Amino acid sequence: MSSPEEQAFRLLTEYSNGFMVSQVLFAACELGVFDLLAEAPEPLGAAAVAARLGTSSHGTELLLDTCVSLKLLQVETKTGKALYQNTELSSTYLVRASPKCQGNMLRYLARTTYLCWGHLTQAVRDGRNQYLEAFGVPSDQLFSAIYRSEDERLLFMRGLQDVWSVSGRPVLGAFDLSPFPLICDVGGDFFKDPLPEADLYLLARVLHDWTDERCSRLLARIHRACKPGGGVLVVESLLAADGRGPLTAQLYSLNMLVQTEGRERTPAQYRALLAAAGFRHVQCRRTGGLYDAILATR
Ligand SMILES: C[S@@+](CC[C@H](N)C(=O)[O-])C[C@H]1O[C@@H](n2cnc3c(N)ncnc32)[C@H](O)[C@@H]1O
Structure with a gap:
């Protein structure tokens, strides 16, 4: 159990980092991550995403893994390789072809x-x-x-x-x-x-x-x-x-x-x-x- 002081600090950190969360979402949308994964016939690795979006492999991997923590993407590891796909949230609200896309x-x-x-x-x-x-x-x-x-x-x-x-x-x-x-x-x-x-x-x-x-x-x-x-x-x-x-x-x-x-x-x-x-x-x-x-x- 964390102390009330630790809980307060955690809340404060969540608030002060809030803008970073928004920016992860904005950047992934702007780059077309969710559309690419929706159109791909199977889950993609970070290198494939980076190659198709024309982005750096380093930045793309960090962005994709952060999206996983935010429940915007899901990942499965197959033969040691991380493969990414959309979650229900991103399929519904972040993919261009969805009628509810935001x-x-x-x-x-x-x-x-x-x-x-x-x-x-x-x-x-x-x-x-x-x-x-x-x-x-x-x-x-x-x-x-x-x-x-x-x-x-x-x-x-x-x-x-x-x-x-x-x-x-x-x-x-x-x-x-x-x-x-x-x-x-x-x-x-x-x-x-x-x-x-x-x-x-x-x-x-x-x-x-x-x-x-x-x-x-x-x-x-x-x-x-x-x-x-x-x-x-x-x-x-x-x-x-x-x-x-x-x-x-x-x-x-x-x-x-x-x-x-x-x-x-x-x-x-x-x-x-x-x-x-x-x-x-x-x-x-x-x-x-x-x-x-x-x-x-x-
Ligand atoms: C926020 S939009 C809302 C549009 C629509 N009712 C909706 O809910 O999607 C504001 C509306 O105010 C109108 N409007 C009229 N005068 C305006 C002004 N001086 N500045 C901004 N919007 C103005 C715009 O044309 C626009 O239709």
């Missing part, structure tokens, strides 16, 4: 989000996102900072779709949406463009990008467009009532700090925003997944 989101996290997080200390000092610090891009125009190029925009959108392919279903099943036959998935320049007619306006992963003031403006626009009996379905990661948990929602909230103008919110904070915009009957449902649902009607 590869675009992982690439986006590695190329953009991770770099903004490198400036978290400064973000906390300044209370604003770090596009200027990470990419030299002024952040007062959020749209041009987030979508810095067409490639960047497409990668982000595909990444959002990756996550939705796994986490969308529980959200859409949280409420009976049959009273709303025509649903408008609100996107584009919703602060300016006229909103189309619909029974339900879906605001998925939008409000967390914005300050309370901008959320109020957007919700007031949607309320004006909404017919009596119509509604709005907000999809976000809900914080606990006191704002202190769950950890994933808190990390997402910090992510909003480093990448946007917004934050994640508690049910009471969404209720207040929706009520101020004129919506009634606000219901919040936690799904147990990444995203939760809030339905409000006019």
Whole structure:
């Protein structure tokens, strides 16, 4: 049995090494390790992986064995030779051909989000996102900072779709949406463009990008467009009532700090925003997944 002090040190080490774990995952995806192993007719040795990826044999062996410890790969030894193949986790979520592949989101996290997080200390000092610090891009125009190029925009959108392919279903099943036959998935320049007619306006992963003031403006626009009996379905990661948990929602909230103008919110904070915009009957449902649902009607 380790002492409480040793356990505390182990936990501290786990936290401080957390970024290394992310980087192993990002690098293995970027290099195409999981796709190669999925396409190979049989498990491959490190030398074969290195030869096909054009990587160093030393680095590849270290990466593959670390992936084994992280349960991203499995290894078997045959006649003294280590042979690697995907685990169920990597086959489902990391292989390009899988319908649940998260590869675009992982690439986006590695190329953009991770770099903004490198400036978290400064973000906390300044209370604003770090596009200027990470990419030299002024952040007062959020749209041009987030979508810095067409490639960047497409990668982000595909990444959002990756996550939705796994986490969308529980959200859409949280409420009976049959009273709303025509649903408008609100996107584009919703602060300016006229909103189309619909029974339900879906605001998925939008409000967390914005300050309370901008959320109020957007919700007031949607309320004006909404017919009596119509509604709005907000999809976000809900914080606990006191704002202190769950950890994933808190990390997402910090992510909003480093990448946007917004934050994640508690049910009471969404209720207040929706009520101020004129919506009634606000219901919040936690799904147990990444995203939760809030339905409000006019
Ligand atoms: C995080 S995405 C969510 C997209 C989609 N609802 C989903 O869940 O996958 C944010 C959306 O806000 C829209 N948007 C409107 N104005 C924006 C702005 N100034 N900056 C960033 N995004 C903006 C984008 O076009 C995009 O559709």
